[in-house]
Amino acid sequence: MTLLSLRQVHKNFGETAIIRGVDLNIEAGERHAIIGPNGAGKSTLFHLISGLHHVSSGEIRFKGEEIQDKPPYEISRLGMARSFQVTNIFARLNVFENIRCALLWPEGLRYSFWHLLGRQDPLNEKTLAVLEQIGLADKMHYPAGELAYAQQRALELGIAIASGAEMILLDEPVAGMSHSEAEQAVDLIRRVTQDKTLIMVEHDMNIVFEVADRISVLVYGEIIASDTPAAIRANPKVQEAYLGEVVSGA
Amino acid sequence: MIQRVAIWLSYLGALLLLPLFFDSVLAISIFNQMAIAIVFALSYNMLLGQGGMLSFGHAVYFGLGGFLAVHALVMIEFETVYFSVVLIPLVGGLIGLLAAVFIGSFSTHKAGTVFAMISLGIGELIAASSLIFVGFFGGEAGVSGDRTYGPPFFGIEFLRDVEVYYLAAFWVFLATLFMYLFTQTPAGRMANAVRDNPERAEFIGYSARRVRYISFCAAGFFAGVAGGLFALNYEFITEENLNAATSGRVLLMAYIGGLGYFIGPIIGAVILTLMNSLLSNFTDLWMLYLGILFVLTVLFLPRGFAGFIMMHQVAWIRGKLTTLAIPYLLTGIPAGVFAAAVIAMVEMSHSESDAFNFLGLSLDPGGALSWLLMLVLASASLFATRSSLPQLRAAWEGANSLPGDETE
Ligand SMILES: Nc1ncnc2c1ncn2[C@@H]1O[C@H](COP(=O)(O)OP(=O)(O)O)[C@@H](O)[C@H]1O
Ligand SMILES: [Mg+2]
Numbered sequence: 150m151t152l153l154s155l156r157q158v159h160k161n162f163g164e165t166a167i168i169r170g171v172d173l174n175i176e177a178g179e180r181h182a183i184i185g186p187n188g189a190g191k192s193t194l195f196h197l198i199s200g201l202h203h204v205s206s207g208e209i210r211f212k213g214e215e216i217q218d219k220p221p222y223e224i225s226r227l228g229m230a231r232s233f234q235v236t237n238i239f240a241r242l243n244v245f246e247n248i249r250c251a252l253l254w255p256e257g258l259r260y261s262f263w264h265l266l267g268r269q270d271p272l273n274e275k276t277l278a279v280l281e282q283i284g285l286a287d288k289m290h291y292p293a294g295e296l297a298y299a300q301q302r303a304l305e306l307g308i309a310i311a312s313g314a315e316m317i318l319l320d321e322p323v324a325g326m327s328h329s330e331a332e333q334a335v336d337l338i339r340r341v342t343q344d345k346t347l348i349m350v351e352h353d354m355n356i357v358f359e360v361a362d363r364i365s366v367l368v369y370g371e372i373i374a375s376d377t378p379a380a381i382r383a384n385p386k387v388q389e390a391y392l393g394e395v396v397s398g399a
Numbered sequence: 400m401i402q403r404v405a406i407w408l409s410y411l412g413a414l415l416l417l418p419l420f421f422d423s424v425l426a427i428s429i430f431n432q433m434a435i436a437i438v439f440a441l442s443y444n445m446l447l448g449q450g451g452m453l454s455f456g457h458a459v460y461f462g463l464g465g466f467l468a469v470h471a472l473v474m475i476e477f478e479t480v481y482f483s484v485v486l487i488p489l490v491g492g493l494i495g496l497l498a499a500v501f502i503g504s505f506s507t508h509k510a511g512t513v514f515a516m517i518s519l520g521i522g523e524l525i526a527a528s529s530l531i532f533v534g535f536f537g538g539e540a541g542v543s544g545d546r547t548y549g550p551p552f553f554g555i556e557f558l559r560d561v562e563v564y565y566l567a568a569f570w571v572f573l574a575t576l577f578m579y580l581f582t583q584t585p586a587g588r589m590a591n592a593v594r595d596n597p598e599r600a601e602f603i604g605y606s607a608r609r610v611r612y613i614s615f616c617a618a619g620f621f622a623g624v625a626g627g628l629f630a631l632n633y634e635f636i637t638e639e640n641l642n643a644a645t646s647g648r649v650l651l652m653a654y655i656g657g658l659g660y661f662i663g664p665i666i667g668a669v670i671l672t673l674m675n676s677l678l679s680n681f682t683d684l685w686m687l688y689l690g691i692l693f694v695l696t697v698l699f700l701p702r703g704f705a706g707f708i709m710m711h712q713v714a715w716i717r718g719k720l721t722t723l724a725i726p727y728l729l730t731g732i733p734a735g736v737f738a739a740a741v742i743a744m745v746e747m748s749h750s751e752s753d754a755f756n757f758l759g760l761s762l763d764p765g766g767a768l769s770w771l772l773m774l775v776l777a778s779a780s781l782f783a784t785r786s787s788l789p790q791l792r793a794a795w796e797g798a799n800s801l802p803g804d805e806t807e
Contacts, residue, residue: 221601239595251591254604262586
């Protein structure tokens, strides 16, 4: 079943075309990686899918529903969660509250001003479970803005995965982490996205080939190839445009 | 949990017992003003401290609530409606809510400058209308009523100020409790999240605008409750109670008290009410001193008085709070003398009479001796304050360091 599909998606910023006719289908349960050089438009593509930006033309469907004109919160409620390349957390809330906030809507609490959070046992237990998973349980009373960089990245990831959304978009989730931190984070990503659909932008080819079962290569706003890792490795067009130096060394 | 209940019980106890210890007419009147200010300042902090919305027009909801409350008093008097005046704050609240439901529907679209400018514009608009629609607002004289009509409430007719105080105390406690509980709900917590990062909030399912709107309506409601309390206490209300000056004052209260803490606006309301009612007996420059206090708070206590108190948590936990007492006095006394000397000079340059009494000293604005004395005193105390700072800093570090740190 196709969970997400993009048809002839274009995005211009003023005169400059950044996304130039992207077609993409993501099947339910797939782990899809998007790779490409800096400035290719990977983050922009995520912004279009998640509703932060709106397409200049084209169509995006999620679970069969057109979402290209919807605001982010409606898309999120359909079951899509995302993380950001640049850390985007609630700086003055503590770590616990950051994760709990991400669970409020999925837990059905919506805009309620008649439920007391302290009494929501399942909510609070789930929050603690997520904190354990991302390894921040001992930091849960710290204001998020005071965490070290790698911990903020873990929290960034935690906010995205907390909701248990069916589809998860991760934009360079391990960028800037040390090797061991990245390894842990990849482990976590694999675990929590077990029965989910994942799209991930990532630069580290080892991670991409380890996690993804399909890879799309985005160059100058166009997808030049979309295939299995093995086929992408062998694709001469990809080698020429992007992978050449990176993979030969690995 | 037990600690929290204890805090609320002591708050209730303080509200109930205060008039037993201070029972003068002046004291009761100050307590009534404090009660009104506390509810108003807490409601303001739902916007700024909790929700990140800087409003320059919060008096609109206070004032509209108050005007309708006075009109309700009149209607009770003429038996157009029949209910006890104890419910008047609720009338104010509903009007504040109604106004916020309408105005918030377009003003909460964005936070930041856009919201601030709209609040300023609406504030000016309503203040101007109040002088145009004389029938409702009573022009410059305002409107007045009488709380002693209507059905007595268990025999109480609210003839005495202290009866009004207990009625106000009841509403203040209730309003404080509900505003606190609001911060513990999904809507209240998301208000903090939207304050910190409206963009990310939208990716976890929440419309930042809707979250702000809910806080805005709640803030309007409680501002209206405060306006209703004002109407009950003073039995009249004028345009001054919904204009920019009143909006500015509530901002000062919340800020000086501390925006980041629930209790902050309560502290701010108490300090400003005291300054307003006590200081204004001694000097007509009290607004100047209020302004200076505000500037000093912004510069040196960015988290307000509540933040200043909370700074001492670490020292308190380590049992080292007492080690700070002497250092505080060593800096505090010269600083206090400096402030007094400066105030004396300000008062001298302002004074039109010949000599006046200042803290037991007879000062003569026309004489060089008084000026010289104060100038010397100010310079000396400033010097003493500055030279005392290193010992204060050292004491502070000592009180906040772990026992192990000292051996390093
Ligand atoms: N809001 C914007 N306005 C104008 N140009 C933008 C905007 N966002 C991104 N761009 C441009 O779009 C291109 C793609 O950016 P991005 O999607 O962040 O690339 P990637 O994530 O693949 O590195 C870049 O050249 C960038 O400068
Ligand atoms: Mg990017």
